[in-house]
Every structure is written in structure tokens, then in C-alpha cells.
Amino acid sequence: MTVRELNSWTEIREELHRRINDRIWQPGETIPGEADLAEEFGCARTTVSRALRALAEAGLVTRRRKAGTRVAVNPPHKATFTIPIIREEVEARGAAYSHSLLKRVEAGLPPQLHAAFPVGEGARLLFTETVYFADDRPFMFEERYTNLDAVPEFGTIAFDLITPNEWLVQNAPYTSGDLTCYAANAGERLSRFFEVAQETPLFVMERATANQKVPITHVRMSYQPGYRLRTRF
Known part of the structure; x- marks a missing residue:
């Protein structure tokens, strides 16, 4: 799937997550703005905004008005808990x-x-x-x-x-x-x-x-x- 085919907010979230994990975007680095990402992915700006909001809630990025979105320097490490049978x-x-x-x-x-x-x-x-x-x-x-x-x-x-x-x-x-x-x-x-x-x-x-x-x-x-x-x- 190419970036032009990514048009749902969950798909975009996963692609942005990949770029963070693969250090394409370094900790502390400012990532492209919503308008630029929307143009890259061929989707509405609101779709990108929702993907970024999900990453911010997970602690992977920090978002500040007029300052843009940065990759978190020290993102939280979370474990998934499964109740055993x-x-x-x-x-x-x-x-x-x-x-x-x-x-x-x-x-x-x-x-x-x-x-x-x-x-x-x-x-x-x-x-x-x-x-x-x-x-x-x-x-x-x-x-x-x-x-x-x-x-x-x-x-x-x-x-x-x-x-x-x-x-x-x-x-x-x-x-x-x-x-x-x-x-x-x-x-x-x-x-x-x-x-x-x-x-x-x-x-x-x-x-x-x-x-x-x-x-x-x-x-x-x-x-x-x-x-x-x-x-x-």
C-alpha cells in the first residue's frame, strides 16, 4: 500500500507510528504539519488530525498550538495485560x-x-x-x-x-x-x-x-x- 492509498485515520496513525519507531522522525523532531500530511496521504486534514490526536493520547507525540507536533523525547512504554484462563x-x-x-x-x-x-x-x-x-x-x-x-x-x-x-x-x-x-x-x-x-x-x-x-x-x-x-x- 502506498502513502497515497492511506486514507483512514487508523491507517495514517499506523504509518506515522512506524516512522517514529523506525527513527525516520527522531525524538524531539518536529514532524510535517497537518496540511502537508493531508496532501501526502491524499485525505482530509481532519483525518490526519484524528490520527495525530491518537498518537498524542498514547504519549508518542506532543502537540502545541502554533509550535507544531514533535516526536516525544521519552515516550511511555506500555505492556498489554491479558487475563489468563x-x-x-x-x-x-x-x-x-x-x-x-x-x-x-x-x-x-x-x-x-x-x-x-x-x-x-x-x-x-x-x-x-x-x-x-x-x-x-x-x-x-x-x-x-x-x-x-x-x-x-x-x-x-x-x-x-x-x-x-x-x-x-x-x-x-x-x-x-x-x-x-x-x-x-x-x-x-x-x-x-x-x-x-x-x-x-x-x-x-x-x-x-x-x-x-x-x-x-x-x-x-x-x-x-x-x-x-x-x-x-
């Missing part, structure tokens, strides 16, 4: 996967989660507890609150063939989230569950997701002793 994680380890839904009930949010999961008063929440197994051994214990006002279909699923984790990954897109990782003692209940001493440290993750500021779900996941989290970026 627990079944796939277990199977990737070469283990046989299974799960069991222990609890499913509409319940209010406990006070300690109000700041982390601000659903608002009167929200309908479904609380679920699910245990995930690897080779018939407990792999992870999940405690989840899901906002039925955000995903009403969630309340109709039996969760015998699919888990809350997998259903939400497939059916509830999110635009923002919060992730906290920490170690916590197994305590009385999880020590019996994992067959370890109560003082045994477990790897715990708490994650909350939202779609356009509408809270979707808050989940606390406690993993088997010795679990290690590995990420790529």
Missing part, C-alpha cells in the same frame, strides 16, 4: 484439569472491598467460590464477586462446564483494571484445602476489572504452595 494454564503445565464450584449466592460486598471494587449501594452481586485442580490436586482457590448489573448473563450460567474465570474472559470485555499480588498465610480454611500448615505462605492475587468505569468483577485467587508467576513483556 486457568484451564489453559493448568493444561500448559501438562496436568489434567478439572474444577468444582463450591458456592454460588447473591451477596453484599464486604466492607474491606468497597475501595477496591466500588460498585455502589444496591448493586446486585453474585459471589462464587471455585476450586481448580491439576492432576486432582488443588491448584487454586478462587473467591469472586461479579456485578450482575454489568454482566446480567453471568447470573444464568451453571458453571458446571465452564468456570466464572473462563466465561468472563470470553464474554466480559474490560477497559481498565487493578492487580495486586502478595503473600498470605494459608490460615485455617486454606490449610485444610491445600493440606499444609496454617503458617504456610501462599501466593495471592486480587484483581478488579471495569468496562468504561462500570465495575465488572473482583476476584481473590490463592494458589498452591510453591506457585510462581512468570510474565513476558
Whole structure:
């Protein structure tokens, strides 16, 4: 595709992004103006303006009135986060996967989660507890609150063939989230569950997701002793 064939703002954004990444335009350099780019790409000036606005929102360029558009000197480096499907994680380890839904009930949010999961008063929440197994051994214990006002279909699923984790990954897109990782003692209940001493440290993750500021779900996941989290970026 030649530059003359680039006429949508997304195509122009990608071409400008390429020029920045390939150092055709150096950090701090002023790039051609909207009118010049519109002529080059054979499109309306407003189309170029939208592409540049998207690059500015991503932190790749800085735009100042009467000063033009410059390539950012220190652009942000962002990582894409993908919520894993627990079944796939277990199977990737070469283990046989299974799960069991222990609890499913509409319940209010406990006070300690109000700041982390601000659903608002009167929200309908479904609380679920699910245990995930690897080779018939407990792999992870999940405690989840899901906002039925955000995903009403969630309340109709039996969760015998699919888990809350997998259903939400497939059916509830999110635009923002919060992730906290920490170690916590197994305590009385999880020590019996994992067959370890109560003082045994477990790897715990708490994650909350939202779609356009509408809270979707808050989940606390406690993993088997010795679990290690590995990420790529």
C-alpha cells in the first residue's frame, strides 16, 4: 500500500507510528504539519488530525498550538495485560484439569472491598467460590464477586462446564483494571484445602476489572504452595 492509498485515520496513525519507531522522525523532531500530511496521504486534514490526536493520547507525540507536533523525547512504554484462563494454564503445565464450584449466592460486598471494587449501594452481586485442580490436586482457590448489573448473563450460567474465570474472559470485555499480588498465610480454611500448615505462605492475587468505569468483577485467587508467576513483556 502506498502513502497515497492511506486514507483512514487508523491507517495514517499506523504509518506515522512506524516512522517514529523506525527513527525516520527522531525524538524531539518536529514532524510535517497537518496540511502537508493531508496532501501526502491524499485525505482530509481532519483525518490526519484524528490520527495525530491518537498518537498524542498514547504519549508518542506532543502537540502545541502554533509550535507544531514533535516526536516525544521519552515516550511511555506500555505492556498489554491479558487475563489468563486457568484451564489453559493448568493444561500448559501438562496436568489434567478439572474444577468444582463450591458456592454460588447473591451477596453484599464486604466492607474491606468497597475501595477496591466500588460498585455502589444496591448493586446486585453474585459471589462464587471455585476450586481448580491439576492432576486432582488443588491448584487454586478462587473467591469472586461479579456485578450482575454489568454482566446480567453471568447470573444464568451453571458453571458446571465452564468456570466464572473462563466465561468472563470470553464474554466480559474490560477497559481498565487493578492487580495486586502478595503473600498470605494459608490460615485455617486454606490449610485444610491445600493440606499444609496454617503458617504456610501462599501466593495471592486480587484483581478488579471495569468496562468504561462500570465495575465488572473482583476476584481473590490463592494458589498452591510453591506457585510462581512468570510474565513476558
